[in-house]
Amino acid sequence: MTGFFGDAIRFRSNQSVVDELLRLKQRARDERGTIGVFFIDDNFAINVQRKKSLLRDIIAENAVLPWVAQISINLLKDEELLDLIARSGGRWIFVGLESVDAANLEKVHKSFNKPAEYKIALDRLADRGIYAITSFIFGMDGDTRGVAKRPEEIMKTWPPGLPVFGLMTPYPATPIYGRLLTAGRLTRPKHWLDFRPFHMAYTPSKITIAEAEVREAWTCSYSPQTNAEAMSRVAHRPLRERAVMFVARLAFRGIYFPQMRRREWGLLVWRNRRTLLSLSREGLRHARTSRQERPQIERIATNAAMPGGSSGGMRSARSPATTSKDPA
Numbered sequence: 311m312t313g314f315f316g317d318a319i320r321f322r323s324n325q326s327v328v329d330e331l332l333r334l335k336q337r338a339r340d341e342r343g344t345i346g347v348f349f350i351d352d353n354f355a356i357n358v359q360r361k362k363s364l365l366r367d368i369i370a371e372n373a374v375l376p377w378v379a380q381i382s383i384n385l386l387k388d389e390e391l392l393d394l395i396a397r398s399g400g401r402w403i404f405v406g407l408e409s410v411d412a413a414n415l416e417k418v419h420k421s422f423n424k425p426a427e428y429k430i431a432l433d434r435l436a437d438r439g440i441y442a443i444t445s446f447i448f449g450m451d452g453d454t455r456g457v458a459k460r461p462e463e464i465m466k467t468w469p470p471g472l473p474v475f476g477l478m479t480p481y482p483a484t485p486i487y488g489r490l491l492t493a494g495r496l497t498r499p500k501h502w503l504d505f506r507p508f509h510m511a512y513t514p515s516k517i518t519i520a521e522a523e524v525r526e527a528w529t530c531s532y533s534p535q536t537n538a539e540a541m542s543r544v545a546h547r548p549l550r551e552r553a554v555m556f557v558a559r560l561a562f563r564g565i566y567f568p569q570m571r572r573r574e575w576g577l578l579v580w581r582n583r584r585t586l587l588s589l590s591r592e593g594l595r596h597a598r599t600s601r602q603e604r605p606q607i608e609r610i611a612t613n614a615a616m617p618g619g620s621s622g623g624m625r626s627a628r629s630p631a632t633t634s635k636d637p638a
Contacts, residue, residue, distance in 0.1 A: 331373035354379035365394035396438040436469035449478040449520040470540030
């Protein structure tokens with residue numbers, strides 16, 4: 311990234327960001343719509359103290375909107391930062407985990423990612439109603455056959471999220487591109503001119519078909535059974551939160567598998583019908599309970615608004631404060 315953008319970090323002022331959020335919020339009100347924001351910074355919290363200051367200003371000026379951002383997992387240890395993310399509208403955090411193998415991470419200069427600490431950070435996010443879009447890369451030199459199964463097993467112990475899987479891609483002006491070019495391992499030296507997602511641009515050292523591993527990872531991670539298990543792990547969370555998670559998982563599956571036509575979506579919904587019906591039944595129960603409780607709440611509110619209502623109900627007509635004295 312630094313080879314393309316340079317190594318200087320440029321910041322907008324807090325007020326500039328807050329003003330833009332307020333404009334977006336007003337537009338959503340004017341058009342009677344909903345809106346969400348994606349902060350496109352490569353690492354939204356690269357300067358933690360500065361980011362805390364921005365989030366405090368967003369909260370103070372009521373510029374809160376649902377938002378998504380990319381943050382390195384090693385920065386998600388700060389409890390105050392996590393609280394501010396939640397209060398300012400943070401809903402999803404994109405985290406480049408890349409691998410669950412520490413040796414692999416060291417080879418690509420991401421040893422600051424500690425696989426043993428992934429679960430702790432993801433649990434802290436989920437406790438606040440924030441979930442992770444976790445990114446994994448296959449085709450690293452340390453990867454061997456069956457690499458897709460390792461994150462699959464580990465993710466079963468994490469809060470559910472939206473895992474995405476891709477292939478190591480060497481870009482020009484990066485050390486890995488030069489190394490692979492020198493070694494004669496590049497199979498598509500100008501792959502960026504012939505964009506083909508999920509196709510290797512070089513020959514991995516220990517794995518024959520990395521593309522097959524990626525397909526297996528997408529298939530297993532978004533199967534109906536996995537979706538149902540994911541929902542069961544957050545059964546204690548609010549229904550709305552779980553419904554958003556379920557719909558997001560159905561949509562994210564489309565990053566890899568084509569599902570643009572009605573028929574494809576129809577099949578997808580049918581295969582996930584049990585989870586969908588379970589959430590729908592729960593939603594209907596909540597709606598029915600709310601309708602039954604509404605008249606009672608309105609009666610309580612009416613009574614509270616009447617004279618004496620706020621101090622424990624109306625006085626009796628024959629209470630000492632209102633009864634005339636008996637003649638002697």
